[in-house]
Amino acid sequence: MNIRHVILRSLMLGALAIHLATASAADAPRVKFETTLGNFVVELDPVKAPKSVANFLKYVEDKHYDGTIFHRVIPGFMAQGGGFNKDMQQKSTRAPIENEARNGLKNTPGTIAMARTSDPHSATSQFFINFADNGFLNAPGQDGWGYAVFGKVVEGMDIVNNMAKIPTGISAGMRDVPLQAIVVQSARVLPVK
Numbered sequence: 103m104n105i106r107h108v109i110l111r112s113l114m115l116g117a118l119a120i121h122l123a124t125a126s127a128a129d130a131p132r133v134k135f136e137t138t139l140g141n142f143v144v145e146l147d148p149v150k151a152p153k154s155v156a157n158f159l160k161y162v163e164d165k166h167y168d169g170t171i172f173h174r175v176i177p178g179f180m181a182q183g184g185g186f187n188k189d190m191q192q193k194s195t196r197a198p199i200e201n202e203a204r205n206g207l208k209n210t211p212g213t214i215a216m217a218r219t220s221d222p223h224s225a226t227s228q229f230f231i232n233f234a235d236n237g238f239l240n241a242p243g244q245d246g247w248g249y250a251v252f253g254k255v256v257e258g259m260d261i262v263n264n265m266a267k268i269p270t271g272i273s274a275g276m277r278d279v280p281l282q283a284i285v286v287q288s289a290r291v292l293p294v295k
Contacts, residue, residue, distance in 0.1 A: 131155070132256065132292040133162055137172075138285045139265060142258025143292065144214050144231075150205040151252035154216050154225070157199045158252065159291065161227050166193065167289040174230075174278045177266035181284075182217050182230040188283045190274035195226035203241040203248035210235050212255040212262070222247035231255060231262050 148155040174182040201222045216225035241248035273279040
């Protein structure tokens with residue numbers, strides 16, 4: 103990727119983030135996930151998490167999540183997806199985004215947040231859905247940052263909760279991998295009502 107492409111992409115993501123930040127709550131985008139376990143819908147918060155929402159929507163638009171799995175599921179904690187295919191091969195991503203964990207949104211049951219490494223500003227495509235009130239993930243967190251919530255499940259939380267019922271094990275050197283693959287068949291933005 104050349105520098106011109108990187109700059110153009112950054113400008114486009116920035117413009118999308120500004121547009122989303124000025125949108126009303128009634129215009130909050132919704133994304134429907136169709137999975138092998140069932141379907142669920144997340145509603146995004148572009149006002150409080152404009153960069154995270156713009157980033158997530160770009161991955162949805164690019165159909166990045168199609169064919170990915172929920173590769174880490176811990177009952178009573180969370181389900182993580184968005185980065186690996188069913189063969190446990192990691193998908194390539196765009197550059198990381200700025201951490202928006204200080205936006206006032208909390209890691210409560212049903213919320214969706216950006217997954218990251220120990221680097222606070224390392225989030226790319228991976229996300230997780232909280233099963234519980236995970237207050238220790240909120241800003242400022244143990245590392246001074248926390249994990250950025252950018253939306254919530256508004257339909258199909260029973261499907262999400264069912265992920266925690268699937269036995270897990272070790273696969274490709276990773277722990278907490280569901281032994282029955284939970285595959286995202288598609289993730290699409292729903293039309294605004």
